[in-house]
Amino acid sequence: xTDTFKPLSSHRQAHAEGVIWDDMAGLVRWTDIATSQLFxxxxxxxxxxxxxxxxxxxxxxxxxxxxxxxxxxEKQLARYDTxxxxxxxxxxxxxxxxxxxxxxxRCDRGGNFIFGTLNERGPEKVASFWRYTHDGKLDxxxxxxxxxxxSICFSPDGETMYFxxxxxxxxxxxxxxAATGDIDRIRVFAQLEAGVEPDGSTVDAEGFLWNAQWGGGxxxxxxxxxxxxxxxxxxxxxPSCVTFAGTALDRMVVTSAHKGLKDTVVADEPTNGAIxxxxxxxxxxxxxxxYGHGSDA
Numbered sequence: 414x415t416d417t418f419k420p421l422s423s424h425r426q427a428h429a430e431g432v433i434w435d436d437m438a439g440l441v442r443w444t445d446i447a448t449s450q451l452f453x454x455x456x457x458x459x460x461x462x463x464x465x466x467x468x469x470x471x472x473x474x475x476x477x478x479x480x481x482x483x484x485x486x487e488k489q490l491a492r493y494d495t496x497x498x499x500x501x502x503x504x505x506x507x508x509x510x511x512x513x514x515x516x517x518x519r520c521d522r523g524g525n526f527i528f529g530t531l532n533e534r535g536p537e538k539v540a541s542f543w544r545y546t547h548d549g550k551l552d553x554x555x556x557x558x559x560x561x562x563x564s565i566c567f568s569p570d571g572e573t574m575y576f577x578x579x580x581x582x583x584x585x586x587x588x589x590x591a592a593t594g595d596i597d598r599i600r601v602f603a604q605l606e607a608g609v610e611p612d613g614s615t616v617d618a619e620g621f622l623w624n625a626q627w628g629g630g631x632x633x634x635x636x637x638x639x640x641x642x643x644x645x646x647x648x649x650x651x652p653s654c655v656t657f658a659g660t661a662l663d664r665m666v667v668t669s670a671h672k673g674l675k676d677t678v679v680a681d682e683p684t685n686g687a688i689x690x691x692x693x694x695x696x697x698x699x700x701x702x703x704y705g706h707g708s709d710a
Contacts, residue, residue, distance in 0.1 A: 417692055418645065418647060419691040421687075424688065425683070425687055426452075428446040428447040429444070429669060430444055430670075431471070432666050432668045434658040436701070437479055441688075442482075446471055451464040464498070465497060465693045467486075468527075470484055470486055471514060471516050473485060473518075474704040484500075485506070488505060517530070517612075528542070529562020531561045532561070539558060541557070544575060547704065547705045556587070556597070563610075565614070566614045574586070574589035583602075584603040584614070584622070585601060602639050603641075617634075621636055626652060629652070631647060632665075649669060649685045650674065651673075658698075662699070665698075666688060666689065671685040
């Protein structure tokens with residue numbers, strides 16, 4: 414599958430993550446955590462734009478207002494208008510834990526923003542999964558503490574949540590209620606081999622989960638029963654997040670990172686850190702859920 418996925422531009426990112434298709438704007442959006450930048454790519458023109466932010470942007474969500482995003486900056490949630498650069502801080506995140514920052518996240522099918530944190534000081538499981546409701550309340554989800562939260566996504570009906578603590582090499586699933594945030598039946602969904610960590614995920618229209626696998630140089634498609642259904646091999650060692658894109662949601666974009674790789678590896682393998690675009694072997698996407706309800710976001 415490598416030949417069908419090509420870098421969408423000459424840009425290379427240290428730690429690209431959080432890629433989303435903004436169907437309202439017709440743009441692919443992602444972040445480079447390392448440089449505190451938000452990026453967009455217009456597939457109609459090939460133009461890549463960027464916005465510099467006052468702190469590391471770790472993930473974000475679309476809202477129902479064109480160009481307005483809900484940002485998970487390293488220690489804060491904020492509302493950001495890409496049109497004029499206006500930023501309004503909404504909530505502090507884990508102010509009592511100076512060693513953590515936000516990490517992966519996306520909206521559930523009810524318009525609530527679900528995100529997790531990451532322990533920057535070591536492997537201890539002190540990070541949490543959080544729910545910022547569509548009416549602006551921040552609550553901790555009843556999920557186990559983690560070192561590196563990732564892979565947050567939801568089944569098409571919204572009743573199953575997927576997540577991971579990346580160093581465990583396990584993608585987990587649980588029953589999830591978008592109206593209340595209640596969690597039940599936490600279980601192992603997929604087990605990866607040693608040395609490969611599950612990073613960002615998305616769920617397609619058939620309910621199959623696509624996972625970018627850090628250290629594995631690939632994206633895997635998992636059936637709802639956890640069986641591996643398809644593999645996309647990429648010329649990058651650290652794929653980090655995946656989304657469907659395009660008006661028909663039949664294209665796929667995968668971010669990657671060169672963070673932590675030796676300089677000789679980056680020099681010899683210049684597609685590490687590229688943003689890849691291509692056509693997946695099967696499946697099409699679902700529209701990305703947006704934060705809030707209608708125009709109240």
